[in-house]
Amino acid sequence: MFLRLFRRAAVMLSLLLVALPAWPAAASPDNLDVVIVIDQSGSMSGNKAHPAANDPEASRLQVAKLILSRLAKSVENTALVHRVSIIEFGSTVEVPVSLLELKHNIADPGRAAADAANAGDRLVSRDLEDTHTHEALAAAATELRAMARLPDDGSPRKRHVILLTDGHPYAEAGRTPLKDDEVWRLVEREVSALGAEKTPLWIVGLDSRNEYWPKDGRIWVKLAGTPSQVFRAASSYPQLPQLAETIVSKWLGTTMTLPASGKAPNLVSLPPYLGRAVFHIHAREPILPPRIIGPDGRVHAPTITLPSKLLVHTIEHPAAGEYRVDVPPGTAILTVASTEPPRLSKVAPGLFVGMGMASQIRFAAGNASSAPLHEDKLYPITAKVMVAAPDGTSVQLPASLESDGTFLANWTPSALGVHSIGLDARYRPAAGGDESALFPGSKSESVTVTKAPLALNLDSPPTGGWIAIPPGGDGLNVRLTLVEGMSTNIDAPSTMVGDAGTWLQAQPLDPSGIAIGEALPVALDPDGRFSFTIPVAFDLWRGDGWIRPKPVAFKIIAAANRLADDRNLAELRLPPGAESLRVGGNPFSAGPFPVGLPQWIKPLAAALLLAVLVAALYGTYRIFGQGALLRLKDAQQSHPLELRVYDLRRDPGCLNPALKVSLDGVSKIDLSTRIRRQKPGADPEVFSCLRIRRTWRDANRRAQVEYQFKGGTGAKTSSMQLPIDPQGRDLPPQVDETWRLVLQRASRGRNR
Missing domain, CATH: 2.60.40.10 (Immunoglobulins)
Structure with a gap:
């Protein structure tokens, strides 16, 4: 129990030193539906029919993992939702990853990255024999249709299919191989079906021995409709990962930065004012995650410790200058920095x-x-x-x-x-x-200029800092005033709004803009202002509301066609200096507001936690620390400390103890250590040693002995302090005038 309290109190106390978290940023509108189609035919990995592997390093699998990783990284702190499926094909078509959804989880920020990593772990190099490309593309279309049926918020989505192959499709009718022209017609049919659904096909042809691509590459360019979506990798490493980085950067609208010509492959220069730089380190063989040294000498340490062929490292708001990936000399790596502007x-x-x-x-x-x-x-x-x-x-x-x-x-x-x-x-x-x-x-951005737009002014809560909600409070109280122009309050909104009491709703949001729960009704108060309360629940064990604020945000939803004289509601207007307090740039949103318990609770809670921590430490010392110190003292004495019990009736000279109990640490409990004696015709007498306790301070001077004597007068439990008698001199009998208890160090050749 002490250890459990100690761990929890230590974690909570350490959180007091953590700065307030930065609020997530606005989302980009580009939600993606992506299908990765991987050629697992024998020519890729090598088999009897094709001994020379076109992808001996299995870089095609690393490319799939790269795409998963970058899509997962792009949804962090946004409202983006990406969906991914992975198809493997040869003579058969398999779907090891289907309809994987990657999105930001405010309660578990690393969930998208973990889901992407788990999906990548399912991929292994395989020999699926032939190359039924047309069947794989048909399966890709099926996955895209399944994605389209999934529920979403109606935000725009872009679709992509990427094919990783060595180029040459193959198919059979029964056991008879089809001619190349027939196979290509099957492929063309599936590519056309994708085009009809406005899904671009990206082809990365891997042909290190120049076996298929000279002819097949021209066919793929024709089918794709543009050479900008068809790439040839002269080798599986490093060209294949580099081409994949290029394609994904186009999807995500990011910039890909490579080491400058003539520079070492572990040196990358970044421009100023970047919002984020994500370093992807591609290695030929698995390596331990390296450090990245910034231009200012700052060391960006890795967050994982397992070796891998694809290592990802994110630096927020990187400084301008040259970054060095700290790998051992001679390590073959490709360093790519995917950068985003502010x-x-x-x-x-x-x-x-x-x-x-x-x-x-x-x-x-x-x-x-x-x-x-x-x-x-x-x-x-x-x-x-x-x-x-x-x-x-x-x-x-x-x-x-x-x-x-x-x-x-x-x-x-x-x-x-x-x-x-x-x-x-x-x-x-x-x-x-x-x-x-x-x-x-x-x-x-578009703005409409009208004659007299209306706006809602945010009257409360304040926007200047921590907003306190007392214990037992309902939540965050919000009040709004309807205004005309810049400052003319409309005291009677019912004169301008039809059924003003039901005109507005408030939708709680998380800081990335995702709706939380149902929309709340906004009431019209008697004084002409609008009000509502956002329920706020604090997870105190996680520090919500007292160690760190709980972010609360919302957006206003106005019912259509309620304003008189063709008026328009322009925005939810925030106080001066708080204009940037928006979620995703939505002019009808506000937040996130840092909400918590009253500030006086923080020092009180810290004091209580400190008391719990001190009590846990003291208890741990009493149970474990004091015993360790006593054992150390006992070890320094070279002779163990013993409690010796002499039966004076049988051994009046105290030559041979009837009972010996060795002491070790703080206390000794042994209910089996007892002496039994009986006179003819009388009840038996039993002496039991129940417990011996010592303190570190009195380790060499005394101990508390608890014992039980059961004789003709009944059972009696007592305790007494015994001095440690290093000379072994006789002490007066202590129990029933017939027992003598002695504490002494065991000495060679003596029993006393």
Whole structure:
């Protein structure tokens, strides 16, 4: 029990020193459905019919594991949901991984990576003989159709099929091989079926001996419809992993960085202002996870210790400069850094803005963990906001990077209609050099300018820090005010909203934007404000609410066609300085708010935990530590300590003890150590030694002896302190005038 309390208290106390976690960032819209088709025919692994293996290192399996790993990494701290199936084929078609769903789990952040790793562990190099490519592609289409039937939130999804093969398909009719033209027609039929469902086919042809690809490669290019989706790997390692990295980077919209020409394969240079860099280290043979040394000398230690041929290491918000993968000299590796720019989302204005109303345009920028972007003096940033009006005219507004990581520009709309708003931010080395885009590929956002849009102002909770909910409280109380323009409160919303009491709902969200539970009704209070309460439950053993805050977020859902005079609800407007407190850039969202118990609970809980920890330590010392110290003292004496019991009736000279009990540690319990004697015609007398206790402080001076004497007058249990008598001198009888108890060190050649 002491150990269990000690472990739990130690963990809880250590959490007090942990900083508040960063909130997850906004999600990208690119959910992916991916089918990986792996050629496991005899020519890939080598067999009697084809002794020379085209993929002797089984790199095709490492590619599948790479794809799984990168897809799992891309869903972290987002609302993305990827689905993956893996098909193996030869003379038969098998599906070792079907409809694997990879998504962020806020309660178990590493779940997606673990699921991906478990799926990859199912793959082994096999000899499935022939190459029935058309059947494998048909199975891929079946998996995609099954994915389409799975429930989702309606977000856009992209589909991809990637085929890893040495190129040449083969099939039979019965036992008769089909001609090449017939086989290719079967393949073309399945490729066309994928194309009809708008599913691009990516082909990686592995043909290290140039056996099939010169002819088959041209056919694959024709079937794929574009040479940009067909690749030839001259060798299984390192070309095959490198090509796969290229393809997956295109799917995910990330940049692939390789060691510069002429540089060692373990050196990679990264530009500034990256949101994240994921290092993939491909080895020819399994190696232990290496450290990565940053340009500032910082060591990024691996989080796993098992050797592997594919090692993944993530660095959030990496510094600019050269990174070195610390591997032993001569180790064959391919180092690829998959890099992401800072994440960008528009947080203001909302969907609508008023004509002629002075407004602020804000874009929030941060890394994958939502750490805000800060300017590096070595790479100064210049920014502007591009606003395109409905008539095609455009205006450039100067933008500044604020301390909270948002780019701010002031704008007063002068035309009605839908406007396009985009941020153009660039950096240039202060020492001189070319200018680079900070957010390559960023998209414009739409804002509609109307005559008089409405908005909801967030009145509570406050946005400045820890929000306390007292013990027994219902949850996070939220109050909203309906306003017109920038500051005109609408005191009677029922005059502008039909059935205002049922107009709004609040959907609780996790920090990545995923809905939690059912939407909550929003009530219209008598004072004209809207209110609702988000239930909050704290897992105190995990530290929720007192060691670290519990993140609470929500979005407002307004029923359609309720506003009078064709009015529009523009946004949920946050207080000044809190504009970036959005989930996924949604203008009707707010949060996450750091919610917890009152702050006075934290020192009280810390004091209680410290008391539990001290009690556990003291108990552990009493049970284990004191005994160890006593055993050490006993060992230093070279002679063991014994309790000797003499029966004075039989041995009045105390020459031979009737009972000896050796002491070891703090206490000794032995219910079997007893002496029995009986006179003719009388009841038997029994002396039992029940327990002997010592303390470390009095280890060489005294001990407490608990004993039981059962004789003619009945049973009697007593205890007494006995001094340790190193000389063995006689002591007066202590028990019933006929027993003598002596504590002494056993000495050579003596019994006393």
